[in-house]
Amino acid sequence: MNLVEKEGFSSEPSEDDFLIREVVLTHDPDGRYLDSELLLQAVEDVLCSTATADSYFQVSDPYDDATIIEVVGSEESLEQIIYKVSSEMLLKCCGDSDLHTKTMVLLQMLGKYTWDAKAVIILAALAMTCGDCWLIKQLYPYNYFAASAGMLKQFPSDLNLLGIQFKALSMLANTMVELAKCVIKYERLPMKEVHLDYNTMALTKTQIYVATYRIFKGSLEFSAQTTDFVAMNQEKCMISQTTTIAAWGLSYMVPRLRRLCNDLLKQVDSCHDQTETKQYKELSEIFSKPHNDNQEVFQMLFALKDEIPLKDCSSQAQVNIFELEEKVVLILVSTPEVLPVDQIHFLEQRTHNHHYHKKIGRNYEIVWVPFPTSDTWTILQKRNFNILSKSLPCLCIRKPWLLNSAVLKFIRQEWNYKKQYPLMVALDSQGMVSHYNAMDMVFIWGAKAFPFSTSKEKELWGEQSWSxxxxxxxxxxxxxxxxxxxxxxxxxxxxxxxxxxxxxxxxxxxxxxxxxxxxxxxxxxxxxxxxxxxxxxxxxxxxxxxxxxxxxxxxxxxxxxxxxxxxxxxxxxxxxxxxxxxxxxxxxxxxxxxxxxxxxxxxxxxxxxxxxxxxxxxxxxxxxxxxxxxxxxxx
Structure with missing residues (x-):
């Protein structure tokens, strides 16, 4: 069975199916991974920002987080990939071939990537190709250097003459970014572990293919129009009808993309709800029965979207869940800011530096699970996490933004986590909950409280006297x-x-x-x-x-x-x-x-x-x- 047949298309395709078949045939993923959500945040800041005089004077940190975005499983760096795509995009904008053919060439170039990675890489290439012009347009009223750069590019002295074009391009950029977010949300669903309704899946996949194609085609349109008006002088801009007609063409394209975005979002949300419901049920069942070891539990909790989900905070080495086998595990749940400094120090003193810790050896581990303060991790939150995760004497989730929503919901509801209060859930060597919050035990007795169960807590208090x-x-x-x-x-x-x-x-x-x-x-x-x-x-x-x-x-x-x-x-x-x-x-x-x-x-x-x-x-x-x-x- 070939790829097209696997995707569920009929043997006698309609005219509408032909495009989808052609797009699917370019898709040949090889397992490489890209944090598309983080990259899209950077792209969105370039293509969808609206600068003002006030925002220009606001001081912000440089984009040092771009260095943490990498393509796992690829011989090329992310910068090399984006550069190749942007070069090809510029080349195609100057060529004579039709827009569909150009789009298919670019899809073929990124055939080894997942659908969300394709969509975000093409938008990143667009930001690289047109971002300078876009930022000049945003900043030139408030920034002398932006005005000078616009003059060197031979922009009209009055950029308001390009107002129609910029408005149409802005609408297109925002819509493509929202469409890419839908694709990312779909690709983040753990399809291998949860089998969804066939009709829902078939319709959603079809819309994913169309959405990706439209993002590629829209990016080429965006790039071509930007190239056109950059090449104009002021006189041509004032009298040209061509760019105005092209702008209205984009304005006609945007409502079509928005309808596609709305329809896709409904489908993806339906898939997400089905997935979350089934996984929540699976998690509840897993924690209600005994196991031979804890591997199935941690597979469901941490490794649905990441095969090596943990890292050692002190060495930053990647850690697989099999290294937790036969160990008692304390799951520390908190916001990305962890604990106050004094509590972090006290936690380290009562565990890693406790004299009893040597007697226990490596029979237990602490795993920090940073819990998002909202539905989406921002670049700033990820930066804070990367800084703080180097200061704890324990393991932590390597990329906590990949945690499944069902897992987060389970922790909130079944473990009664509230973001104001950190939680330390103790799991025994079979992965069963032995204490729903062993934090107080750790602060009182330190490593001596091992194995951190409720029965051990009662035993310790039974031996304790006031002194x-x-x-x-x-x-x-x-x-x-x-x-x-x-x-x-x-x-x-x-x-x-x-x-x-x-x-x-x-x-x-x-x-x-x-x-x-x-x-x-x-x-x-x-x-x-x-x-x-x-x-x-x-x-x-x-x-x-x-x-x-x-x-x-x-x-x-x-x-x-x-x-x-x-x-x-x-x-x-x-x-x-x-x-x-x-x-x-x-x-x-x-x-x-x-x-x-x-x-x-x-x-x-x-x-x-x-x-x-x-x-x-x-x-x-x-x-x-x-x-x-x-x-x-x-x-």
Missing amino acids: LKLLLDGVDPLLMKRVEEGSNICLYGGDDLYWTKEFTSRLDEIRAAGLNFEVIKIDDKSPSVYDPHKLIQSKKFWLRLGSMKRSILCAENTAPNHRVLKEVLWLLEMNNTSKSWVLIGNKNSEDVLKLQEMEAIECLDLFPVWKEYVGRMGLVRAIKTAFQPNLSGGP
């Missing part, structure tokens, strides 16, 4: 060292500067008397009056407390009497209300003294009473002994 070690683990290495050594620790916080001054002055008196213990202020709102060098990373401290609160409630469902939860809620309440507070304790002891505001001042005022008992009772018990009436409800 300064639990409160400070991972927050500050030097402070944790003091805790491990058994030093007495005093943590305090609050926004009341008067209280802080009173409290620290009494601490100075106590330390001058020979009682030595570490005093740390936890606050990023104002500097510590007592010792600014002991101001620890309070954001990590409060991040850890918030994680502990959520994790306990998740592991215990509801646990109002849980000792750790009670203490955590007290501290969070102190912080939320900006009240002053104090915690005093040491090492693993659950005997942690908590005081607020004037209670703490009164406690230190009783130093002459309780200092005698510190040696044999310990600091906390000595204070409690002297301060017991107040703690039990006295004045």
Whole structure:
């Protein structure tokens, strides 16, 4: 069976089928890949921009992202391909052959590419051929250099004389770009994995072939007319009827292309909806049954449109999904901006740099899945992603804009992802969800929480008791060292500067008397009056407390009497209300003294009473002994 028969045409074609047959016979793809969507964004900025005096003075980044667009599987670079097509386009514009023949020659040149790549490459060649004239027209009223360039090209001094032609060309360019977007949307559908309704597919494919042909033909028309009026002098432009007639011809072509675009968009949307519905159902079924390994799961999640969908952020090496086999995988879902810097650092500290990480080896991986903030990835978002993806200690999706819409919908609905809050879904070695958000586990216990399941979370809380070690683990290495050594620790916080001054002055008196213990202020709102060098990373401290609160409630469902939860809620309440507070304790002891505001001042005022008992009772018990009436409800 030949290609034409495969595409579903009848053995006795009608006159309308003949063109489609001819177009299909030029199509012989060999697997090469081009990020056509990213290239089209650059083309659109050239052909469809509308410059103004204000926009001219806006400063923007140069198009450094053009360097990341490559043709995978081709010996020629993208620049070489576009140059060859643009040269052929200019040659055909000057030749005598009819427009259809010229169009077929160009289609034949790009026969090895997918339909969307063909459409975008011809538009890129058009932008390369005519873009300078187009930009001169846009900028010449506001830009001296554009006016000078127009003079060198012998444009009329008054480009408004070409207003009809430019308006017609602008309408044509915009319509061809929209048509190309429809072709891209169709080609991004995972047709190999999902079989759609035959009639819908047959009609859509037919329109894809026609749309591609019309984009090629329209590009030749655009190029020919631009070449014509560039060659004119002012006098010919004023009296010529030829260009005006040609402009009206383009104006007649545009409505036809728009109807084709609208019809194609309806068909592509129908295919997209069918595909998304079927894939969503498949994803739901995959996650509802056990597997021998996790490969089928990750094939559906990440590899529908990219055979090597992952990369190592540190080395930028490409990674296949088979490297996740037999591993626990933490899927970090977030916006392209990932997490705040302090949270990124904390995540790295609790996983890759955690002392327990060496014991586990490579039994788990973190895979970052950047989630788009809108339906379309912009060049700026892709640039941000490429920068940020080099700073994480994990794997990430290599081209997240290729993720299937059904996958994005599944993550939003089944995993309850909301773009304001990052999500870390844990999948076991069989690809089954073992925790719908293990982020808090990671922030609390780090790699020790492996395999990051809900059962492991309950187990860890069952073993956990309230202590300064639990409160400070991972927050500050030097402070944790003091805790491990058994030093007495005093943590305090609050926004009341008067209280802080009173409290620290009494601490100075106590330390001058020979009682030595570490005093740390936890606050990023104002500097510590007592010792600014002991101001620890309070954001990590409060991040850890918030994680502990959520994790306990998740592991215990509801646990109002849980000792750790009670203490955590007290501290969070102190912080939320900006009240002053104090915690005093040491090492693993659950005997942690908590005081607020004037209670703490009164406690230190009783130093002459309780200092005698510190040696044999310990600091906390000595204070409690002297301060017991107040703690039990006295004045």
